[in-house]
Amino acid sequence: MALGEFDLIARYFANCGPQRTDVRVGVGDDGAVLAPPLGHDLIAVVDTLVEGRHFPPDSPPDSIGHRALAVNLSDLAAMGATPAWALLALTLPAANERWLEQFARGADRLLRRYGVALVGGDTTSGPLTITVQLLGFVPRGLALRRNGAQPGDVVMVSGTPGDAAAGLALEQAQLVAAEDVAVALRQRFLYPAPRVELGVALRSLASACIDVSDGLGADLGKLCTASGCGAELELSAMPLSGPLIAAVGRARALQLALAGGDDYELCFTVPPTAFSQLVELARVSSTPIARIGSVTERSGVVLRDGATVTQFSARGFDHFR
């Protein structure tokens, strides 16, 4: 590398993200020294992005920085955690200063948005790979799990799944759409908004929660497997965005919503008695959520489209991948 490792860290990451008073020692020693809050559980998540697999080569560097944090913030959100501290392991083919500056800017925006301090990291040379570890907190015993759904619970999803998969297809020139539609959908792939506030609000409401990264159908399937139950989705209730329908039509939009991936929305279940509380909560936090089905005793995810009922299978929806 043209720049030494130390210079790299010092120049681009020293002022990345906000300061926090619970960080006793941040970047610059062998490890970070952190003060966990009393009465809380610590939540730890890790996710890796590999160039060419999780994002196209030559993606905007600020999008890569944004997504490396967003995918981890989304995992924390699915646990109901308040994010606190991040560690960044960055493997780079070369120390391109412009790239680093933009990558750090993308990371910095999300760190500041959620009050997360960058407390440590490691930079190495090699094929472009970014691993982020995030640490957060929930009051003791209140972490959201995948395994608490009960038959009769309502199945909910935030936002409009499918947009990100269409955005990626546009990025990769596998799809063409009108300019305004394309811009909106690309944005959803490049700069996903993790549902941190929603996750925190769901702590005392949701019976189970998972983040939607591999496609709503597959991720809901994991939640159901962990909970020992199944789910029936009502396709007419699926929240599809205007840009997505404009770009691919309603039938394909449904496929992408169910099996597209990269949404970083939350899919969760609530007891029917908690539903009205949930609607109020969504209104206050101005997070769009939709009721898309219900939890069943019988395992598997079933799709209802009017009178037609089919079994969801990820393979049947595996088009762009």
Add this chain to the structure above:
Amino acid sequence: MALGEFDLIARYFANCGPQRTDVRVGVGDDGAVLAPPLGHDLIAVVDTLVEGRHFPPDSPPDSIGHRALAVNLSDLAAMGATPAWALLALTLPAANERWLEQFARGADRLLRRYGVALVGGDTTSGPLTITVQLLGFVPRGLALRRNGAQPGDVVMVSGTPGDAAAGLALEQAQLVAAEDVAVALRQRFLYPAPRVELGVALRSLASACIDVSDGLGADLGKLCTASGCGAELELSAMPLSGPLIAAVGRARALQLALAGGDDYELCFTVPPTAFSQLVELARVSSTPIARIGSVTERSGVVLRDGATVTQFSARGFDHFR
């Protein structure tokens, strides 16, 4: 990959490492739920190993698993921390079952040796890259730092630095040695022993501490810079192993000890008044430590060899790299 991501995790990492009662939720949800002990600071470290850069291609997989944990345990040791929890981000070109089984075995041995639970991870496909995050604890306020050395303090190092660099040179066929000597030195590169017990014991004794990963001279230089001081090393006091001297002779052994890298020993400073306590501690913990010099007011690392004094510079020692 031939195996799905979930199968991979389930098969090779589900029983990797010990169980701990402070892990409320381990691998299998969106995040781990952990219970930090009261009255302690949390120490977080992260380090990445990239094939071809941190280990030769076709290294024994159990050595890669061992080293991925050892380098992080060494960082925790340098902070005086007791290790507790690990997260593993593994990027693999293919899911070779034999490779995975051996990699997991190497990781498992060190996890069990130090009582560290594997609480989360991520597996992705791409060029072989391993990032480990380790979390550990020190009683509040007792973390070891790099910045506390004072002029007059004694400079110490554990073990016999230089062995690992010779071991790597042997692995890469850049050096030839007698069979028994070669085996001993290779072992030191492939399976370094992090100084976890020593780090914990130094909490109330050392004025500053750093782990030796980039070469003793360079790492002591970082400790001195952080502490606003310098150091003078007495070359005749440098602990050199028999195998190292046998393989490369005394002059080259000294160079490797000062600038070789990959040692994962601890370099630390203690006030002269604490020296006798330290000797007793090393005896009890049966960790070899050596007094190699003293902290000076004047910045920089100086090498004394009889009457000759020279300034240490990493470049002047940069032979195998």
